[in-house]
Amino acid sequence: MKFVITAGPTREPIDPVRFLSNRSSGQMGYAIAEAARDAGHEVVLISGPVSLVAPKNVRVELVTTSDEMFSAVERAVRDCDVFIMCAAVADYKPEATAHEKIKKQNATQSLALVPTRDILTTIAKAPRKFFVVGFAAETENVLENARRKLTSKNCDLMVANDVSGAIGMESAENEVVVLHTNGEKNRITRAPKKIIARELMKIILSACEKRLTKKT
Numbered sequence: 001m002k003f004v005i006t007a008g009p010t011r012e013p014i015d016p017v018r019f020l021s022n023r024s025s026g027q028m029g030y031a032i033a034e035a036a037r038d039a040g041h042e043v044v045l046i047s048g049p050v051s052l053v054a055p056k057n058v059r060v061e062l063v064t065t066s067d068e069m070f071s072a073v074e075r076a077v078r079d080c081d082v083f084i085m086c087a088a089v090a091d092y093k094p095e096a097t098a099h100e101k102i103k104k105q106n107a108t109q110s111l112a113l114v115p116t117r118d119i120l121t122t123i124a125k126a127p128r129k130f131f132v133v134g135f136a137a138e139t140e141n142v143l144e145n146a147r148r149k150l151t152s153k154n155c156d157l158m159v160a161n162d163v164s165g166a167i168g169m170e171s172a173e174n175e176v177v178v179l180h181t182n183g184e185k186n187r188i189t190r191a192p193k194k195i196i197a198r199e200l201m202k203i204i205l206s207a208c209e210k211r212l213t214k215k216t
Contacts, residue, residue: 001081001208003036005029006073006119008048010066012093014111015102023169024088026050028135031197032084033058039201044080046072048087066090066116073119077130082208084133085120086159088169092116124154131208133157139164143177143185150179157181157207159200178203 007029011019026047033045034055043058046069054060061076063069066089077083092113102109124132134155136146139162146160161176163169167190175190178200188199 002042002044002079003033003082003084004044004046004073004076004080005033005036005084006046006048006069006087006089007033008050008052009088010048010069010090010116011064012066012090012116013097014094015098015100017101020090020093020113021049022088022090024048024050025170026052026087027172027193028174028197029084029086030055031193032086032200034194035197035201036082038198039205044076046076046087048089066093066119070117070119070122073123077123077128080130082131082133082204083123084204085123086135087119088137089119090116118153120155121153131156131204131211133159133204135159135161137161137163137169143179146177146179150181155181156211157204176200180207 008026009021009024011021013019030052033043036043037058045058046061061072063072093116095112095114120134132155134153136149136158138145142160142162146158150158158179159176161174167173167175172192173190174193174196176188178186186203188196
């Protein structure tokens with residue numbers, strides 16, 4: 001099977017030297033890409049700016065902004081079997097980008113922001129045959145918010161993780177709950193992200209197999 005996986009943050013430029021971003025390290029997405037590769041699948045990894053070594057035998061496409069990530073995803077999923085949206089795409093971007101560095105002033109500055117494109121929703125709600133896995137990084141009402149995203153974004157699985165504590169973003173460890181459309185859920189307790197990724201891959205492949213069985 002062909003997997004398309006996104007990882008890392010996006011950077012939305014304010015001026016030539018400043019940008020809006022988040023704390024995503026990309027470790028989870030890279031670990032999932034390695035797990036898919038190790039399971040014998042073709043992998044395309046679309047990565048925002050991270051400080052990680054590209055996995056061997058994985059096709060890596062580097063992007064910076066949310067718009068660039070959307071374009072790369074839109075191209076890659078045309079012939080994929082599984083799409084995993086693990087990247088932490090910025091929710092907002094500046095309404096306008098300054099062409100020169102904005103000078104510091106004593107007066108208060110304001111920055112007009114506009115929403116970025118919701119890549120997961122756009123891709124998952126379009127006519128498709130591939131399996132879609134989303135990630136919900138939450139700080140409160142984690143399962144409730146993740147369950148709502150599973151439905152509203154038209155995903156097949158939603159991976160919920162609590163990023164309010166010491167694990168998740170900027171950590172080598174994670175703890176997640178995988179939500180299914182039929183109400184089933186799988187809890188993966190705290191572990192290094194490479195182990196989390198291997199367990200996630202088992203769940204994803206099992207869910208894909210069940211989906212194919214239903215169709216036949």
